[in-house]
Amino acid sequence: MTTQIFCASTLHGAATLAAAIDAGCFRPARRRVLLVSNRAAEPEVSPSFDELPGFDALRDRFDEVLSWNAAIAPFHPSGWSPRPGDAPLWERHLRRLWQLDDDGLELTVDSVEAGPAVAVTGIFLGTPVHVYEDGLAGYGPTGSKLDPLLGTRVRRLLHLGLVPGVKPLLLTEFGVESEVIPDDAVRAVFRKVGAASPAPEVPYRAPALLIGEHLPGVGPEEEEEVRLRMLRGAVALGHRSLVLSPHATAPAHRPGPLESEAERLGAELTVLDPSLLPETLFEQVRPALVVGCVSAALFTARQLYGLDVASTGTREVLDRLTPFEHGDRVPVVLAHTLLPELETGLTRAPANPGRLVTALGFVAQPRVHAELRPAATAYLADGITPAEQELFPRRRLTVLGLPGGLPGRLAALSRSPALRRAAGRARRLGRTVRR
Numbered sequence: 244m245t246t247q248i249f250c251a252s253t254l255h256g257a258a259t260l261a262a263a264i265d266a267g268c269f270r271p272a273r274r275r276v277l278l279v280s281n282r283a284a285e286p287e288v289s290p291s292f293d294e295l296p297g298f299d300a301l302r303d304r305f306d307e308v309l310s311w312n313a314a315i316a317p318f319h320p321s322g323w324s325p326r327p328g329d330a331p332l333w334e335r336h337l338r339r340l341w342q343l344d345d346d347g348l349e350l351t352v353d354s355v356e357a358g359p360a361v362a363v364t365g366i367f368l369g370t371p372v373h374v375y376e377d378g379l380a381g382y383g384p385t386g387s388k389l390d391p392l393l394g395t396r397v398r399r400l401l402h403l404g405l406v407p408g409v410k411p412l413l414l415t416e417f418g419v420e421s422e423v424i425p426d427d428a429v430r431a432v433f434r435k436v437g438a439a440s441p442a443p444e445v446p447y448r449a450p451a452l453l454i455g456e457h458l459p460g461v462g463p464e465e466e467e468e469v470r471l472r473m474l475r476g477a478v479a480l481g482h483r484s485l486v487l488s489p490h491a492t493a494p495a496h497r498p499g500p501l502e503s504e505a506e507r508l509g510a511e512l513t514v515l516d517p518s519l520l521p522e523t524l525f526e527q528v529r530p531a532l533v534v535g536c537v538s539a540a541l542f543t544a545r546q547l548y549g550l551d552v553a554s555t556g557t558r559e560v561l562d563r564l565t566p567f568e569h570g571d572r573v574p575v576v577l578a579h580t581l582l583p584e585l586e587t588g589l590t591r592a593p594a595n596p597g598r599l600v601t602a603l604g605f606v607a608q609p610r611v612h613a614e615l616r617p618a619a620t621a622y623l624a625d626g627i628t629p630a631e632q633e634l635f636p637r638r639r640l641t642v643l644g645l646p647g648g649l650p651g652r653l654a655a656l657s658r659s660p661a662l663r664r665a666a667g668r669a670r671r672l673g674r675t676v677r678r
Contacts, residue, residue: 246346247272248367249305250360252280252320253491254292255520256353258432259377259424261301263401266428269373273346275304280311280320280359283492295518300435309341311359324362333366351375351401355393355414356386364393374414375401378539381411381421383573384604384612389417403429405542406577409597412604416612426547430526437523443486443515445528450513451482452528454521454535455489458556459571460563469556471504473534476555476585478508482532485510488524489517525550534585536560537571537578545582554582567639568607573600576634591630598622599631606635609643623647 247269251257257277263269283289292298293308302308311320314337325333338344351373352360364372374381374397381402394417402411404423411421453473458466470487477485485505505512515524521540524530525548533544536556544550557579564572580591580599593599602622605615623635623646632647641648 244344244346245272245349246274246276246343247349247351248276248278248363250278250280250311250350250352250363252282252292252353252358253377254295254297254436254518255522256375256377257292257298257301258436258520258522259375259401259403259429260351261304262428262432263375263424264304265432266425268401268422268424269349269351272349274306276341277305277308278311278359278363279308282321282358286312286319295440297436297440297518297520297523300439301432311363314340315362320359320362324365327365330366330368334368337366349373353377355389355397364396368392370396371398372396373398373401374419376411376413377403379405379542379574379577380570381413382406382409382577382600383570384412384608385414385416386568386570386608386611388611389414391417394419403539403543403547405539405546406581406596407546409577409600412573412600412612412615416614430547433520433522434526436520437527440519440523441516443519443524443527445486445513445515447484447511449529449531450484450486451477451480451532451534452521452524452530453477453485453487454533454538454540455487455517456536456538457490457492458536458560459569459575460560460565465559465563467500469536469559470501472555473536473585474501474504474510474512475508476553477532477534478505478510479586480532483510485512486524486528486530487512487514488519488521489514491517537575539574541578541582552582553585553588554578555585557582561634567636572607573603576600576603580630580634593628593631595622599634603634606639606643606645620645 249260251260279291279293281291315323348367348370350364350367350370352364353375354360355364355374381400397414397417397419400411400413400419400421401424402421474485502512522543525544533541533550533552535541536554537560541552541554545552557575560575561579564575580593581596583590601615602619604612605619635647637648
């Protein structure tokens with residue numbers, strides 16, 4: 244007697260789970276429960292994704308839909324997890340609350356490092372865990388050393404296979420294998436979610452679709468500038484009919500600067516409802532071009548729907564992304580290197596993206612993925628291009644003793660506290676002079 248608990252915090256994540264279930268990625272179970280978490284800053288006044296019209300197309304995959312927020316109130320789901328000694332008490336409470344009885348459990352979560360998934364896996368100790376990734380983050384390394392009692396419970400990583408030829412690094416230190424959710428099942432689910440969502444009011448055919456997104460490491464003003472670059476770049480390519488798909492948490496009002504710029508350039512801009520998934524628009528609107536920055540929707544448009552895509556602003560995001568081990572670094576690098584640049588149409592595609600990702604994984608998390616050192620060393624020693632070399636800070640390569648770092652004597656100088664203080668004073672003086 245098994246109950247499968249699926250954790251989701253976005254409509255896109257729930258759609259990914261539905262596609263995996265439809266494709267037979269999960270064995271039959273007595274009961275399937277979708278555990279919904281609303282991670283908005285103020286969940287009391289922000290609708291949960293299971294209240295959106297598109298969710299109706301997903302509901303029948305689950306025997307029951309439960310609220311994680313309600314189960315742990317008044318705690319916020321983003322930052323709460325029980326104290327280790329309280330885990331047995333919480334398990335007894337939740338088994339009674341959710342009528343789990345003595346069923347064996349299987350957990351499917353979108354992360355083992357953050358959010359509600361940490362709390363759920365910490366409460367139901369010893370339970371087998373499946374991890375799913377509905378974007379690009381799974382291609383990057385595990386962000387920190389996981390407790391082996393959790394890592395060894397993970398059975399597999401389900402993902403969308405958005406970057407052919409590149410295998411996810413996430414959880415590979417525990418020997419976790421990855422499994423691609425079939426494209427046909429994913430497209431079918433997005434089609435059904437789109438049919439159940441409000442029809443997009445687009446007054447023209449084959450527009451350029453602009454993907455609104457929150458960009459890691461940059462502020463609201465810089466995000467606005469990237470959106471303006473997206474609009475200007477699409478118009479420069481000859482597109483006069485533009486559609487903006489705002490981020491799900493974007494404010495309901497229309498973005499004035501974009502509309503003003505579109506009017507100035509003689510283009511028509513339609514702003515869609517933020518609750519609409521961009522992926523549902525790829526068939527409904529069939530855009531001539533999909534433009535964004537680092538959104539996984541760009542890879543979905545290209546890989547699953549064969550649409551033309553372009554990216555802009557990735558260099559600026561990479562320059563501001565700190566620390567180097569930031570969990571979004573590999574997704575941003577994938578967008579930066581594999582997607583055509585909006586302004587020039589060029590790509591910086593490396594000869595072997597898989598080797599690039601492996602090297603980045605080790606340089607970002609050398610303690611977590613120590614086994615990747617030989618592969619990273621071989622890649623960096625093979626004469627990589629200047630564009631690839633820019634992705635690896637020389638100081639970090641020096642500290643790790645990797646090719647591309649400073650030579651031995653210079654490396655020793657670079658570690659000198661006196662020299663580093665002098666260099667810092669020189670940089671500050673230079674900034675003062677420029678001002």
